[in-house]
Amino acid sequence: MISDPDCIFCKIVKGDLPADIVYEDDDLLAFKDINPVSKVHVLVIPKRHVSSLNALDDPELAGKLMLAVPKVAHKMGVGDGYRSIINTDSSVGQTVFHLHIHILGGRKLSWP
Numbered sequence: 553m554i555s556d557p558d559c560i561f562c563k564i565v566k567g568d569l570p571a572d573i574v575y576e577d578d579d580l581l582a583f584k585d586i587n588p589v590s591k592v593h594v595l596v597i598p599k600r601h602v603s604s605l606n607a608l609d610d611p612e613l614a615g616k617l618m619l620a621v622p623k624v625a626h627k628m629g630v631g632d633g634y635r636s637i638i639n640t641d642s643s644v645g646q647t648v649f650h651l652h653i654h655i656l657g658g659r660k661l662s663w664p
């Protein structure tokens with residue numbers, strides 16, 4: 553498993569940092585965001601360290617990540633309506649450089 557010792561999400565994967573985990577399988581982890589911006593705010597991540605969407609080169613892992621999103625949303629009670637977001641680069645708000653898909657739900661969200 554590729555892991556970065558300085559990455560906070562890798563630390564969560566290893567169990568070295570606590571997190572409120574809502575879903576786990578061999579390749580993925582989903583946990584509640586520490587600073588939620590909606591009633592439901594969870595992050596779906598690959599267990600393997602991938603720094604951003606631009607560094608994702610495994611189609612199978614990409615598929616697994618994408619298919620986990622509705623599953624996790626359903627589990628969190630927002631399966632009928634949620635927003636999924638990936639920030640890529642600090643210029644658009646990426647602050648943790650381990651790929652994660654935000655799932656937001658449980659309140660009305662405006663667009664954009």
Ligand code: 5GP
Nearest residue numbers: 560571583584585586587639645646647648
């Ligand atoms: P980004 O801004 O990179 O798209 O999203 C990073 C997200 O990770 C933020 O929403 C932030 O609140 C969350 N986050 C940062 N550090 C931690 C942590 O240690 N634990 C958890 N559960 N979430 C974190």
Ligand code: ZN
Nearest residue numbers: 559562601650
């Ligand atoms: Zn990492």
